[in-house]
Amino acid sequence: MKTTELPRWASAFVLPVLNLLSALLVAALVIHLLGEDPLESLKILVDSAIINPEGLSYTLFYASTFIFTGLSVSIAMKAGLFNIGSEGQMYLGGLGLTIALLTLDSRLPALLLIPIAMVSSAAFGALWAFLPGYLQARRGSHVVVTTIMFNFIAASLMNFIIVKYLIPAGEQNPASRVFSSAAEMPRLNAWLPALGDTPLNISFLIAIAALAVYGVMVGRSAWGYKLRATGLNHNAAHYAGVSISRMIIVVMLISGALAGLAAVNSVMGSTHYLSLNFPAGAGFVGIAIALMGRQHPVGIFLSAVLFGALIQGGFDLSLEKPNIPQETFIFIQGLIILFCGAMENLYAPAVLKTLNLRKG
Amino acid sequence: MQPAVEFRNISKAFGPVQANVDVSFTIAKGSIHGVIGENGAGKSTLMSILYGYYRASGGHILIDGQQRDIRSSHEAIALGIGMVHQHFMLVENFTVLDNVMLGTEGGFRLGAKRAAVEARLREICQRYALEIDPLAVVSDLSVGAQQRVEILKQIYRSANILILDEPTAVLTAQETASLFEILRTFKAQGKTIILITHKLGEIMEITDQVTVMRGGRVAGATATAASSKEALAGMMVGRPIESELARAPFAPGAPVLEVRGLQLDDKDKVRRLAEIDLTIHAGEIVALAGVSGNGQSELLEILSGMRLPSSGTVALNGVALPFARRRDADGLPAQFRELGIGHVPEDRLRDGVIKDFSVMQNSVFGYQDKVANRWGLFDFKRIAQRCGALIKNFDVRPADPDMRIGLLSGGNQQKVVIGREVMAKPALLLVGQPTRGVDIGTIESIHKELLKLRDAGVAILLVSVELEEVRALADRIVVMSGGRITGGLKIEEFDTTRIGLLMGGMHKK
Amino acid sequence: APIAAPKLGIIYDAGGKFDKSFNQSAFEGAERFKKETGIKFIEAQASSDTQAEQVLRGLARKKLDLIVGVGFSQTQAIQKVAAEFPKVRFVLIDSIAKGGNVNSIMFREEEGSYLVGVAAAMASKSKKIGFIGGMDIPLIRAFSCGYVQGAKSVHPKIETFQNMVGTTPAAWNDPAKGGQLARSQFERGVDVVFAVAGGSGMGTLQTAKEKGKLGIGVDSNQNYLHPGTMLTSMVKQVGNAVYDSFSQVKAGTWQPGVAYRGLKEGGVDWVVDKDNRALVSPAMEKAVNAAKAAIISGKTKVVDYRVAGKCPV
Amino acid sequence: MDDIQLSSIVVSTIRNAPVLMFAAMAGLFAERSGVVDIGLEGKILASAFASAAVAFVTQNPWYGVAAGMAVSAALALLQGFVSITQKGNQLVGGIAINIAMSGLTFVLAQFFFQQGGRTPDLGEARLFDIVLPGTAALEGVPFLGWFYGHVIGGHSILVYLAFLLVPIVHWTLYHSRFGLRLRACGENPHAADAAGVSVEATRYIAMLVAGVLCSFSGAYLAIVQSGFFLRDMSAGAGYLALTALVFGNWRPIYTVLGCIMFGFFGAVQIQIEGVDLPLVGRIPGSLIQMVPYVVTVIVLAGFMAKSVAPKALGRPFVKSR
Ligand SMILES: Nc1ncnc2c1ncn2[C@@H]1O[C@H](COP(=O)(O)OP(=O)(O)OP(=O)(O)O)[C@@H](O)[C@H]1O
Ligand SMILES: Nc1ncnc2c1ncn2[C@@H]1O[C@H](COP(=O)(O)OP(=O)(O)OP(=O)(O)O)[C@@H](O)[C@H]1O
Ligand SMILES: [Mg+2]
């Protein structure tokens, strides 16, 4: 009999690979038009993002942040909430850990300091997500709109706080002071020197753990079941005994906390001070990752690594090929999201036909 | 005479499901042609192919003797085919007028046309006694009125071949009668009508010819006059249907549910329920009869915890239900279920299942916390066992626990819901319209299950607009009208006229 | 010791080397050096703080002799990487980083702004002058504070209007808003506006031209943008700083530490050229040059907003 | 307090609003047909670049407007292909376009003009403000002079287009066949389909209209307000337009009021920056900039709690149960 649906292996691997190739093909065309050799560029990209251990380690460093923002967007999406506010929540998370560190970093050892800072960043992120969640649950205001607004508000608020209160006297850069070394996330190159001198730190391991917890919570627990039911059908979820408004608020708190935790990798793992606009779009990348990874832990991981690789590889490539500015990779990110996320079934009919032909 | 429609070897597959297999039959011009069959027999699919909604994977359709390739509903409409779907195809926030005009606007500017169409609609409504205000917004209309809008649409478009897919599933007896009046007028005008229904009485009453479908194929065809309800039922299900179901003698136990002075005011301070007093005993089925929209749904919602009453008390086994001092009903159904109240909701797709979940996932819907271990994690083995038992005991077809429940036919979805609630062993079961849109074979098995439950000592509150069903199941009948209980009678006193009067709000002093 | 062919690097900040102001000026200084000596340099851009560190480290690892970081956003990164690579020399522009191998170059923006403030006050007929900043940060406040001090030294009662384009880095790239702010200030009577807002300032100066008001450019000499309505530009000789640093390494005279470049050092200045000659009256030129001399001699002290975080006027 | 001038606020508001109005009306068409248009931002940016680049090269603003229109319409059709034909996730498609355009416009601008992702100044190739006849004569007359010269007159032709479009859009939506079909497709595409309306065709046309409308937003930014293209110059206008749409409950007039409200806050903010206000004193600029967003949240939470989106919004039309 002819198959009318693609087997799992085809839809899980063949289609994404074909889509990725299409995106890269369009990207290659653009690179060619810019006057560079696409194949050589790809080689440089892959070399510096994946093959070179230090590059790989940078890739994973960026991915760690993206896993958190991707999880933040994913969990809300599972409940049917489109949280565009991870960017602002991450920004506020940075404020949370900064406040904790500025008051405690000279007094506490790393073992206490780091967990406290993490809790504080999660709490601030959650707090920033609470109001949109509350308004959605109790007042029915669209979380999409309120979180967009909260991003704008966060930007202004953080600017105000940093410029007014956090810049150390006599400094130019609108940023907090550098934290004490106790506040630095332990780096993985301490155990694996091959990783080179990169900021890859235990946040990466925490991110992996978070993915696992997310997978179990959403896929295998009664709570996750209620969460998904809420996302799919409010009426039915209410019938099933889910407290919808509580669910919405709780999910937004978790989502905000995850976004807040994304700040830990950026701030405590790398720069060691709070700077203006440090999330640099990681919250928005989180949306792309959640959508492309279909809110599945493995998918989130793979897309986070892909985006990390693009940032790292693209960066090195633009150093070597001045004709290819870094912005090219923003464009390529968009293409990948378009092909892998929105046109995921572009090749499904063709693949199906091929499979059926082979069967005769 | 040339047949109006001829199906030749129509086949249609959805993935592995063969919805239609080699279907061939003809429909005579100017006749009312019944199509019956179990849930999932392929009736709606066949009609959707005729209406251009689906494309057949094989076979041809002839309209008035001409082979036609109908690729869209637009083309079907051009051929004079009209269809009233199982689920209404109305834009809810449009006026009746705009719904009728949609697709037949007659020009880019609506302005002047609107007035002309409105006048024409008023004229049609008068002629066919349709009682619809063309300027009313559809969402404000009752189900019956929405049905009339669908008919109005077809009259306005002067469809020559009219397909009606289960038009009476949601209608009251009176509404059905007036619909049939219109169908007879159509027939007199020479129009051809295809009527799908699960109610054999209606088939006997109005059709000229019947085609019976089973498993996607034509299982038989006959002139209505030459057949009987029993014979048709046998052809449909492949076995005889018992007309009278066995039940233990009426022996009610202690009162399980006691409702006292229940009132409900909605957001706009309109009183939806007034002074409801109701007692249901163990081992008793109380049927709540009435024209839909008279407060039955609200009462069911309150008793299941989905909605808070404005005042009054409800006790289950002598203990007051915990809705006092709550701001909203969020999460309350879980508590009620915990206390032993099962609930088969009236609208299964809206409330009772998650369409995108599998049958297995839906089999624990509402009971998700019961099948989790103390860490809150699911015990998948136990769930699979439970679901396997449900599929077996309630004959869910296809017996595939991993199938998306949205792909099941309505009857089979209903079996999953009822099975789930029954298997939870409730003390009180609230059942809303358990057999709406369900075929007679399945109706029989659902009725059997409910009676078995009653015999086991469960108190059951049944809300149904089908008097046939009420008669088959109830020990006691309570009639509601305008949010009040207008009267009650024992099953021995069953009397259609009296119930009709009570439904109309006539109190017997 | 002199190095015949030093290996040089320059890292621009988020604005990029074609920003028509700050980074571009640095780029031009480096180009000038290249043209004169034939010595090439490596370029890179750091779009975020995390990246700044990565780029710096990447270049430092190539064993360069000198790396110039353009812009205060590289402060912490330079401090950190400089400690890791003691053999590499670093130059940081616009901010101070600690380290025995770092030379921090600061400009006295308040002094240059003072001069254009004097010019603005004299050019203004309405005695209302405006200032439009990009992002609301101390550096930009330092510009506006110096500008107002200069203006008030001419007319103590002069009215000043100040607006910032925004609070995120997008504020440097919003010419529409820059124009809108200018328009609003003009409607309130302003007739001279000083734009310190990167790309957004383009909108400001453009609007000034349309409305027949005067604009003052910043960082590079922007007089050529709209000859006839550009009163002057307050230049910040970032290019000279880069050129000098490169030359010092080549000559072996490079020194770490903190260098302030004000009027005296030729780090900041105002510009009179063919594009604005007609707008600068002899009296104005005299007054500005007098102010300049007074500041250089120390007779006039211009308060730096950044020292106490506030402006006296 | 006298520093705050109402007249200036009014004029600024009129100038601020069109960017949002064009985009919001574009979004109105897309979303009323059932396609979520979170890709407004990308389309604005792309058309801003195309308009500026072509206007500069040809030195003719109208060629610029046409180019912006073509590019934005092409993107809208791509979005349509993703959402309608491919039945993909509409939010993903839109966000992908936003991200891709943010990168591509920079790369192209850099490639062609070598000015750091900027186009050269348009100079004479800009659209200039229209001065109504008699403006000069009335200039001295109190109020009337201002009103005639600066409120009614003194704007670019695109400003007039923006305001002229409001009744046209309203009429199209509520009094034309296309509008009826459009709304039906956004509410219940199955009903529209059963009535013989092609859901796909209607949605494609809606996207095309959205693309064209949105292009004016970009053209306005580039060749009216700024006089050149600059990377990411849309600065969130697309998202703000979407907010106005929600704010206006997907109705043209309320949506436009939302846009005007945002324009108004922008204008007020310019005015109160650095001014000593009674009671509160001088408010820092960064806090003033929060005001429109905070007000939006309050309004949405308060008396506009229930906004009703088109029912089928975001859902691809699939014939199945
Ligand atoms: N879009 C679809 N995708 C997959 N399967 C479908 C689809 N539509 C119908 N089916 C399957 O095709 C078969 C026939 O369905 P159909 O709706 O035609 O039955 P029916 O006779 O109308 O049933 P009912 O009496 O419940 O209305 C069923 O098994 C159903 O599950
Ligand atoms: N069935 C109809 N017949 C005639 N005119 C109609 C009909 N339906 C709507 N209209 C006209 O359409 C217009 C819009 O209707 P309505 O007031 O419901 O829109 P709205 O949602 O308030 O939108 P907005 O305020 O943005 O215009 C009205 O002018 C109304 O006269
Ligand atoms: Mg059917």
Ligand SMILES: [Mg+2]
């Ligand atoms: Mg109205």
